[in-house]
Amino acid sequence: MADRVRNLLTALTFLMLIAVPMLIHLARQAPVDAGAENRSLAATPSLAGIRADWTAFPETVNAWMRDHFGLRRSYLKIGFELEKVLPSSADFKAVRGDDGWIFNTLNAALALHRGLLPFSAGEADAWLDGLELIEARAEASGAVFIAAVAPNKHSIYPEYLSNYPRQVAGETRLDEVQRRARDRDLPLIDLRPALRAAKSDTKVYYQTDSHWTDLGAYTGFVDLRRALVERGIDVPDIPRDALRLREVTDFQGDLYGLLGEENGPPESITAVRPPHARGAKAGSILLIGDSFITQIAKYFEGTFEKVDIIDNAAGAPDLSKITPGTYDVVLFEIVERYLSRPLEPISGP
DSSP: OHHHHHHHHHHHHHHHHHHHHHHHHHHSOOOOOGGGGTSOOOOOOOHHHHHHOGGGHHHHHHHHHHHHOTTHHHHHHHHHHHHHHSOOSSOOSEEEOSTTOEEEOGGGHHHHHTTOOOOOTTHHHHHHHHHHHHHHHHHHTTOEEEEEEEOOHHHHOGGGOTTSOOOSOSOOHHHHHHHHHHHTTOOEEOOHHHHHHHTTTSOOBOSSSSSBOHHHHHHHHHHHHHHHHHTTOOOOOOOGGGOEEEEEEEEOOTHHHHTTOSOOSOEEEEEEEOOOOSSOOEEEEEEEESHHHHHHHHHHHTTEEEEEEEEOTTTOOBGGGOOTTSOSEEEEEEEGGGGGSOOOOBOOO
16 A cells, blocks of 8 residues: 555656646747857747648657756756766766866867767768768859868867876877868868967966957957958958957856756856958858857957858758858857767758
């Protein structure tokens, strides 16, 4: 009898945990803070989406529910706390490095850094085949195309990961795609040398956040602008001494959340407000990227007349927006940790 009561209570508790978020979601959509996660959350499904691609609609609904269900932030916090006391075989979401530095480990980022996840035979070429599809679509529309992989913080500040050394000699996935891109004459700009050079006197990545700083993003912009100028696009310069800098002393990065902490010691950062370039701006540019491209976009907004942004969808970007005569430049960016996934663009109509 006692076992039956216990089983019944367990079942009722489980049903309540499932039902309450759904009931709250149906009663009123829970508030969502996209900025807290530094990414674009799934959009509300639409009837137009069903007509456009009914086979993808179930996953569209599923993605929306994952990002918007009732009590989402509370449940995520409970999950973080449980992971700290009930470790499982799942990967940690972040790890502490040295001197207050924290590193994202989602999408096998730490394994990529340690050289423990090399491409299998043909996998790197398949990834670059996907990049060539984007290039072909851009060039067919009359646009100049360039691409870049935004390095993981691990690749720029490995000295703060002394407890997690690379254990396999040879190339990382990023090393390999850069090498093979050169062999195939693909315009994949390697941002690592400029970022590593700049870090000698500039913090180019946050200590407590996954992303590059405003000045790190500026360093990337300078490299990408140079590549466009070499390809005949007259992008005006934004000199370093023209940047308007402001010191912020209470920055809280996204990695505290991945550690399951509400807050941690605040980080001092330099916020940048770029000026609009003097003289004539370049024409139009389409930025296809993730949260790294949204940080660099303000520099392009100061140098191009028209700037549009679409999400790279972690390796499955929708290219339907690339239509003939719409853009002078198409720039594709993807963060290094997404090299753990295939690059399979959706060509669209």
